[in-house]
Amino acid sequence: MSKLTTIRRIYSVFFFVLFLVLLFATDFRHLKGYETALFLELSPLTFLATLLSSFTVYKGIILSLLVIIPTVFLGRFFCSWICPMGILNQWVSHIFNKRKNIDHNKINSYRSFFAFKYYLLTFLIVLAAFGSLQTGLFDPISFLTRSFTISMLPALNHSAITMYLKQPIFSGGIIITLIFIAVMFSNRFLTRLWCRALCPLGALLGVISAFSPMRIRRDTKKCTDCRKCLKYCHGACDPHAALRQSECHLCMTCIEECPEGALHYGLKNQQSSDQMPLDVNRRRIVETALATTVLFPMMKSAVNARTLDTASVIRPPGSIPEGDFLRRCIKCGECMRVCPTNVLQPALFEAGLEGLWSPVLINKIGYCEHNCVLCGHVCPTGAIMPLTVEKKIKTKIGTAFYNRGRCLPWAMNIECIVCEEVCPTSPKAIWFQNTELTMRDGSTKILKRPFIDTKHCIGCGICQNKCPVHDSPAVYITSIGEHRSKTNQMILKAN
Ligand code: SF4
């Protein structure tokens, strides 16, 4: 085993374990100021896309320069040394792609459809330039964080290791689970298919590393064209011929496998073979960009959540205005992972097509804990800004309403004060009016009937969550009155 391969293996185990440790630490019981969003902040794709979509770079994302600058000189080292998604794909391929009679040389050779990732990258970058941030759907770090948060960790908690106080559930999580399984399963057929053909971060790193001086070099005098170097190649970058630098993951296995010592990693010398330039069809890149430019306004006019103040789109406290929120949220699921009550759920289409898998509060599942400010502290892009507890308890994210046709004191003259008891604001946003009633048998009774004081209601949703009319609670929250919006306000207000 060559020294470089051993070092790479140690690094890949270290970074994958670090990714898991940080994900486990993203929990209200363990969060102690750790940089839990470290891997999300390291992604150059998030850096570029949020810069284009929002013209800002949120503080932590500057860390991605730690990947970008070395990649310019050293090549795409991130993919086989640091990226937890790439490392997981590699391990899954290694374990499950051991079919008999498989021609490793063929399977690890470059194929033209691997260039698809560059067109996907173009599509996502043009969308970001128009202000629609969709890179998180495909960015491997967001993809893996979201998949672990929504499917793997809850499944593990259910079947093996207790990690949560209460089994978390995520509405629509099955779609995220199935996509994750499909990506992992694809490794059964082609090693690291995701990395080779789909990953837009890999494509971006391929572009950044296209001219790096340090790369795998083949000594044409020593090479006997045995093709043994292809056997374990991670990137399918053809080290036996003209190396495709932008596809090379720097796994170093080719150096290890070469019986002639014809390969090394370093600068060009006189014996070095020629190398292939980036395999992209410029015409197709332009066509992709133009098609996105034409499609985008059509998509916008068909589904534009930003102009609608949607009742069910209740965002976490500290969220910036909806348009800016969608320009910054990468749908990573960090906020959903840390939320202690499981109230944060991945949106389907309530926030429009653009808001797919962004966080919304679903109060039937949980409620916003009064003294909790965690989501704003783990969000890597500033879509949810960090708040102090003092500020958070005054931040309105919606307003409660009564459905008097279902509320027990209003509809059935039954005494119930649950919502008032759990309301955490001071003074309480729920108050009672004593009403004298004549009952069916002619007797009279004084009943407390609840009202909402909109000045004090912050829309935390605990009243909805605890309402004894479980199936369709008699008190419910909508986003109206949320502090982050100037338009989503009731025109007439209580004195
Ligand atoms: S191609 Fe993408 S998923 Fe694969 S290792 Fe590189 S960055 Fe990670």
Ligand code: SF4
């Ligand atoms: S502030 Fe509310 S929504 Fe955010 S993590 Fe805490 S309980 Fe969940």
Ligand code: SF4
């Ligand atoms: S709002 Fe939630 S899902 Fe969106 S970027 Fe922030 S932490 Fe990730």
